[in-house]
Amino acid sequence: MAERQVLSTKLSILATSxxxxxxxxxxxxxxxxxxxxxxxxxxxxxxxxxxxxxxHEKLALRWGYELLERFLVWGRNEVPCRPYFLxxxxxARYLSQPEPFCYHKDLLTxxxxxxxxxxxxxxxxxxxxxxxxxxxxGFGQGQVVRILDLGPTESQRVYKNFERWxxxxxxxxxxxxxxxxxxxxxxxxxxRRHSEQIIAEADRLLRAVxxxxxxxxxxxxxxxxxxxxxxxxxxxxxxxxxxxxLALCRECLVVTYDLRQDGLAGIPAPRIDLQFRPLSxxxxxxxxxKYREDGNGAGRPTQRLSRTSA
Amino acid sequence: MEQDGQLSAYRxxxxxxxxxxxxxxxxxxxxxxxxxxxxxCVGTVDCEGTSTTLLSVSQQQPVREVEIRxxxxxxxxSLSAQEVGxxxxxxxxxxxxLEVSVQxxxxxxxxxxxxxxxxxxxxxxxxMAMAMVRGFGRRGTRVLPEHVSLTPAPSLLLNHxxxxxxxxxxxxxxxxxxxxxVDRLTxxxxxxxxxxxxAPNSEPSVIKPxxxxxxxxxxxxxxxxxTQTQEAAVQTLKAQQREIGRLHRAVVERERMRDQLxxxxxxxxxxxxxxxxxxxxxxxLEHGLKEQAVAxxxxxxxxxxxxPTAGGGSEATLPPPIQPPQMAEVRxxxxxxxxxxxxDGTSEESIEHLIHEIHGRRGPTSAGWYNVEVNLPQPQTQDxxxxxxxxxKIVKAIATSLNTTPGQ
Numbered sequence: 001m002a003e004r005q006v007l008s009t010k011l012s013i014l015a016t017s018x019x020x021x022x023x024x025x026x027x028x029x030x031x032x033x034x035x036x037x038x039x040x041x042x043x044x045x046x047x048x049x050x051x052x053x054x055x056h057e058k059l060a061l062r063w064g065y066e067l068l069e070r071f072l073v074w075g076r077n078e079v080p081c082r083p084y085f086l087x088x089x090x091x092a093r094y095l096s097q098p099e100p101f102c103y104h105k106d107l108l109t110x111x112x113x114x115x116x117x118x119x120x121x122x123x124x125x126x127x128x129x130x131x132x133x134x135x136x137x138g139f140g141q142g143q144v145v146r147i148l149d150l151g152p153t154e155s156q157r158v159y160k161n162f163e164r165w166x167x168x169x170x171x172x173x174x175x176x177x178x179x180x181x182x183x184x185x186x187x188x189x190x191x192r193r194h195s196e197q198i199i200a201e202a203d204r205l206l207r208a209v210x211x212x213x214x215x216x217x218x219x220x221x222x223x224x225x226x227x228x229x230x231x232x233x234x235x236x237x238x239x240x241x242x243x244x245x246l247a248l249c250r251e252c253l254v255v256t257y258d259l260r261q262d263g264l265a266g267i268p269a270p271r272i273d274l275q276f277r278p279l280s281x282x283x284x285x286x287x288x289x290k291y292r293e294d295g296n297g298a299g300r301p302t303q304r305l306s307r308t309s310a
Numbered sequence: 311m312e313q314d315g316q317l318s319a320y321r322x323x324x325x326x327x328x329x330x331x332x333x334x335x336x337x338x339x340x341x342x343x344x345x346x347x348x349x350x351c352v353g354t355v356d357c358e359g360t361s362t363t364l365l366s367v368s369q370q371q372p373v374r375e376v377e378i379r380x381x382x383x384x385x386x387x388s389l390s391a392q393e394v395g396x397x398x399x400x401x402x403x404x405x406x407x408l409e410v411s412v413q414x415x416x417x418x419x420x421x422x423x424x425x426x427x428x429x430x431x432x433x434x435x436x437x438m439a440m441a442m443v444r445g446f447g448r449r450g451t452r453v454l455p456e457h458v459s460l461t462p463a464p465s466l467l468l469n470h471x472x473x474x475x476x477x478x479x480x481x482x483x484x485x486x487x488x489x490x491x492v493d494r495l496t497x498x499x500x501x502x503x504x505x506x507x508x509a510p511n512s513e514p515s516v517i518k519p520x521x522x523x524x525x526x527x528x529x530x531x532x533x534x535x536x537t538q539t540q541e542a543a544v545q546t547l548k549a550q551q552r553e554i555g556r557l558h559r560a561v562v563e564r565e566r567m568r569d570q571l572x573x574x575x576x577x578x579x580x581x582x583x584x585x586x587x588x589x590x591x592x593x594x595l596e597h598g599l600k601e602q603a604v605a606x607x608x609x610x611x612x613x614x615x616x617x618p619t620a621g622g623g624s625e626a627t628l629p630p631p632i633q634p635p636q637m638a639e640v641r642x643x644x645x646x647x648x649x650x651x652x653x654d655g656t657s658e659e660s661i662e663h664l665i666h667e668i669h670g671r672r673g674p675t676s677a678g679w680y681n682v683e684v685n686l687p688q689p690q691t692q693d694x695x696x697x698x699x700x701x702x703k704i705v706k707a708i709a710t711s712l713n714t715t716p717g718q
Contacts, residue, residue, distance in 0.1 A: 022332075029328055033321070054313040058320060065324040070377070072331065074388035077399045123351075125383030126344070161341065164382055175323045180316070244351070 016080045024083055025072055032087055036064035036071075039091045044103075055108035058178040063101055065176065067091055102212040104205070110183040111190075111198065112205050114276060117177025118170075119209045122247060127165035128173060130158055131278065132247045136206065138273035146264055147257060148246060154239045166278040188276055199272045206250060206272070214248045221245050229256050331384075335403075338380055343408070345423050346377040357406060357425045365423040373412045373419035391419065479547050486540045493532055591701075598698050604687040605669030644686045648696075649679045649709045656704045664702060679712060 010031065015021035025032060040060040044050040071090050078086055094100055107116045118135050121128040133139040139147065141162070145155045174184070191198050221244050224232070229252065232238045246253045253270045261269075343355045345365055352367045355378075372394075378387035378401065387401035391412040398411040409424040652661055665672055665682055673681030686695055696708050 026329070029325055033325060033328070054317055057317055061317070061321055061324060065328065069328060069331065069385060070388055072328065073385050074375075074390060077389055121383060124344075124346075124379055126381040128383060157342075161381055169382055172327065175327065178320050 011084045012082065013084070014080060014082055018076050018079055021076055021079050021081070021083065025075070028083070032071075032083070033061075033064055033068055035084065035087060036068045036091060037061050038064075039088070039095070040064045040067075043095050049103050058113075059103075059108060062176065062178055067094060099212070099215075102209060104208050106201075106205055107209070110179065110187050111201060113177050113179055113183075114174075114187065114274075115202065115205050115209050117173050117179060119213050119248070120177070121169070121173040123213050125165075125169060126158060127162055127169050129243065129247050130162060131165050131170070134279065135275050136202075136250075136272065137253075137270045138275055139267075139270075140279070143267050146267060147253075147260070147270075148239075148242045149233055149236075149260065150239060150242075154243075158243055170278045184276055187274075191274060191276075198274070202272050202274055210248050210250065214245075223249060223252055226255055226259065230259050233260060334384055335386055338382065338384055342381055343386070343423075343425070344379045344381065345421070346379065347421050348374050349377070352421070355408075355423050355425050357403070357408075357427075360427045362427060363425045366420065367422075368418065368420040370418040372414045373421055376410055376412060376421055376423075378408060378410065378423070482543050482547070483540075486536065486543065490533070490536050493536070494529065594698055594701070601687060601690055601695075602667060602669060605685055608685055609669060644692075645683060646686065646692060647673065647681060647683045647710075649676075649681055649712055650699070651679050651706045651708075652704050653706045660704050664704065668699070676712060679709070 010028065013024055013028075015024050037060045040063045041050070041057075044056065044060060050056055067090070068087070071087050074090065075081065075083060075086055102116060102120070104112065106112050118128060118132060122132050123129075130141075130144065133144045133147075141155075141159055144150075150158070187198070221241055223245070232241065233256065242256075246256060250270065257264065257267075257270055341358060343357055344351050345353050345355060345367070347367060347369070348371065353365050355365045356363050373391045375391065376387075376389045377385060379385050386403060387399070387408060387410060389397065389399045389410050389412060391397050391414055394414050394416065396411065396413045398409065401408045401410070407426045409426065411422045411424075413420045413422075661680065662672075665680075668682075668684055670682040670684040673683060675681070684695070686692065692710075699705055699708060
C-alpha cells in the first residue's frame, strides 16, 4: 500500500521549468533507469526475444540507458511535463518504430557485444567510426587514409580528435555495452587460441551488425556498384561517402580495395583482424615494428601514425 | 549471486555515465556538430568559427526527431517534431547557442540548424541598445518565419520606444530616491537601536558619539555611492536621450525627403500629362499641315488647257504632267463658306496670315465677322476643320451662317 502511494506520488511529479526538470531527473535517475529497463524487458518478452539470463538483463539495461540518455536531453524541451509519464510515452514511441534495436541472440556473447558496441557507437561518433577500421581490420591511420584516398584536409578533419577515442571513447563504449575486463581478456584469449574460429564467428556477426547499423546512414549513402566506386575515386569526390559507408560495409570496402590495389602496395586486403583495445601510445612503436619485421614488410611503407592514431 | 553483482555493477556504471552527462557537455568543445534527422546523420555544422553557420535539410518524409551530437557522439540537443507545423528549440553550448527549427508539411519536412557564435562584448552592447530602441520587443527564443521582418520603420520604433524609455527612466529615478530614503531611515533607526543596546552597558557618553560618527560616516559613504550611481544613471539616460534625439532628427529628415520625393513624383506625372497633350496637339498640327499642303497643291495645280495652243507642236507632244497622289485628292476638294470672328485686339496681319495658312479666300466683313471660303480636301469634314480652327488662339468664334449662333 505504501509502495503504491510512493509510486503514485512519483508519477504525479510535475516539472514546470527546465531547471525543475533537471533537478527532478537527477534525483530520480535510478528510478527512471529502472522504469526504462522494465519497458525494454517487457518489449523483449512480448516480441519473443527474451530469456531469463544475465545477457538479456544487460541488454535491457543498455537499451534502457540509451533511451534515458536521449530522454534527459529531449525532455527539457517538453516542459511543463510529468517526467515519468513523459518517459513512458517517449519509450513507447521509440519502440513503435520498425526494428528499433539490433537484436540477435549471438550478439549477446562477449564477442557479439563488442562488435555491437563499437558499431553502434560508430553511428553516433566520428571518432568511433574511424576507429572501426582499426578494431575490425587492424588498419592504422596511414593505411585508412590511403585506402580511402583521403586528401590532407579530409584526413585531418576525420582524425583531428581521434586521441579522444583512445583516451575515453573506447572505455565508454565498452562500459555502455556491458563489457567487463574479464570478458575482454576472455575474447582476447579466444583470439590467440582459436583465431580462425573467432574470425569466422566475427565475419558472420559483422554482417548482421553492419546491415542493421548501416540503416542509420543517410539514404544517399547506400551501396554502390563497382563502376560507381571507380568513378568516385577517379574523379575525387564523395569523401564523406567513403568514410561513412566503407567503415560500415565490409563488402564495399573489399570492392574498393580491389579497384585500387595497384596504388595500395604494402597494405593487406581488408580481412577480419579484431583489435579489442585501442592502440595505446606505447604500442604504436611496437605496431610499427611488427609491420617492419613482417616477411612482406620490405615493400610496406612505414605507417604515418600520428600521435592521435588508434 | 555473482551475476547479480555483475548486473548491479553494470547498472551503477550506467548511472554514473548518466550523472556525468551534464559535466561532459560542459567540458567537451563543440567543434563540429553532427545533425541526426530520424536517427540518420544528415550533415555537420561547423561550430569553430566566429560567424553564424547554417545547415538546412529537406526530405520527403516528415521529420520525427532531430538530434545534435558532438563528433564524439555526445548528445547535446534533441527535439521531437509535430506531424505538421513548425517547432523551434534553442540549445546552449556554453556561451554558444544552437537553434533548431523543424517544419513539417504534408509532403515532407525540413530541418534548419543555425549555430550562433558567442557575441563579442561590443556586439552585446550594440544588441542591448538595439533591444532598448526596439522597445524590448523581441523576447523569447522563437524564430520568426523568414517573411516576418524584424526591422520596423524607425519612426515606428521611436514612437514605441520613447514612452517606454521615459517610463524606465522615471522608474529608475523613483527607485533611486526611494532607496536613498529607505537607506537613510534604516541607518537612523539602526543607529538608534545600536546606541540603545550599547548604552546601558558602559560609558554611554564616550561610545555614543563614536557610534554616531561611524554611522554617519557609513551613511555618507552610502550616500556618496548612491549619488554616483544616480549620476551614472542620469548620464546614461542623457546619452540615450541624445541618441534618440539624433534618431528623431534622422526620421524627420527622412520624412522631409519622402515629401520631396512625393512632390517630385506628382510634378513628373503632371509633366507626363502635358507631354501627352502636346503630342496630341502635335498630331493635330501635323494633320492640319497636311491639309494645308493639299490646299496649296490645289492652288498651284496648273489649269488644264481648254484648247491646244497653235504652233505648240512641241508642247502638244509633251506627256501629261505626272500627278502625285496629293494632286489627285485635290480634285475631290469640297469648297464651302463660313464666318469667323477673332479675339479683340487681333491684328489684320494675323488674320490675313491665318486665312493665308488655311488657303482661304476672304469675303465680305460684317460686324467683326469675316466671311472666308475654303476648299476642304475630301477626307476632312467640315466639323473637323472647324475644331482645328477653333484651337487657334486668335479665333474667337466660327459660324456657318450669320443667322445662327456662332459656335465657340
